[in-house]
Amino acid sequence: MYTPPAFAVSDAEAVREIVRSHSFALVAAVIEGRVYFAHAPTLLLPGGEMGRLQFHLARANLLSAISDGAEVALSFLGPHAYVSPNWYTHTNQVPTWNYVAAEGRGPMRRLRDAELREHLAALSAQEEAHAGAARGWEPGMVEPARMAGLLNAITGFEVALTFLEGKMKLSQNKSVEDTDGVIAGLERRADAGSLATAQAMKKIRH
DSSP, rough: OOOOGBBBOOOOOHHHHHHHHEEEEEEEEETTTTTEEEEEEEEEEEOOOEEEEEEEETTTSSSGGTTTTTTEEEEEEEEEEEEEEGGSSSSOOOOOEEEEEEEEEEEEEEEOOHHHHHHHHHHHHHHHHTTSSSOOOOOOOOOOOHHHHHTTTEEEEEESSSSEEEEEESSSOOOOHHHHHHHHHHHOOOOOOHHHHHHHHHHOOO
16 A cells, blocks of 8 residues: 555554454455455454454355465555545645555465354454444354354455554645645535545544
């Protein structure tokens, strides 16, 4: 990820927070000379150099054929939105896109059956915490025979992160007046992505 110094996230915990808050990742790997992609919810765990990332894919997914030890890259996209030059106070500007993102990579290994069950339970708990139900869903709520069949249809993976980088391109290279104009423009547009991007811009000011 190309990250000019003005947009780099130097705080490692802030990078991990991007990953945790936007845990649905784009996963990429090379298999027999071709790049394959998949999308998967992830679970960030402590350990290793920079942490461990777990995810699972349908066994029929071509990316599930990756060999143990192969390097996997993961991309996490946070809030993002188009920025119109009309929102700036200063003239002679061009359009751009503001966004928050993180990228990680490292060698992958397959999860054993017991680890896969633990992964699913922990991942469900992570996401159910944000779902708002009085009682969070748990894998134990599914009949054992059906759960066994579902488990046979997926493959779990763990990536030992050797690289993790974050980027917040949120008009830090603009004047205060221009940044205020962008925030106001995003808030006027009022779609979810624009509002989330405006909120991220406000947050880094404090």
